[in-house]
Amino acid sequence: MSVSPAWELRENGDPAATWFDVRLTFPDGAGVDLLAVVSGGCVSFEDVRARPPLSLVDLTELADWIEGPLFDSCAGASGTQAEPGAAAAGGARRARPAWPRGSEGRRLVAQEYRAAQQQGADPVLAVMSATGHSRRASLRLIAQARDAGYLAPRHAKG
Structure with a gap:
């Protein structure tokens, strides 16, 4: 190759x-x-x-x-x-870094997401890099962090 x-x-x-x-x-x-x-x-x-x-x-x-x-x-x-x-x-496929499951993993996803936002970087890409997951899987993790209350809701309901 x-x-x-x-x-x-x-x-x-x-x-x-x-x-x-x-x-x-x-x-x-x-x-x-x-x-x-x-x-x-x-x-x-x-x-x-x-x-x-x-x-x-x-x-x-x-x-x-x-x-x-x-x-x-x-x-x-x-x-x-x-x-x-x-x-x-x-x-060969890359090995994913170890990433905790459950609430600890969702909390860390939220930290990565917010840190990237504060730096003006792409938060989804930051989560992808941290977890080693694809874009789709990272978006799912971000949604779970939102649902758990670690991130603000995406859209204000009014």
Whole structure:
């Protein structure tokens, strides 16, 4: 697998979005080339070409295949800290940091969320980085922290 920065869009001297060329080559001669863009803490695929074509199952697993090497390249390209456990070898899945369950976990999620808000950072991305969970799982944890009263309700009801 190879990951290399293709180009970068800067806003006020800081990277706003970075595009990466990613190439996966398999021992049987199959391969995948894709263009991934990292912006605002999110990764999206702009173009995917596979030989032979990917099945729907393989397409859903594509993110897992490139996750570790892409995060390593993001850290190297932007000079920023990579997400915890991002140095996985050979594209293996990253180990999640230990995160307490129950009320202790919800309290820590709320702390991470509020700290990111105070620093002007993306609170969901901060929770994702702290827990090692996906965006969807992190949003679920944030909702549980709200329901438990650790965070203010999202919308005022009136």
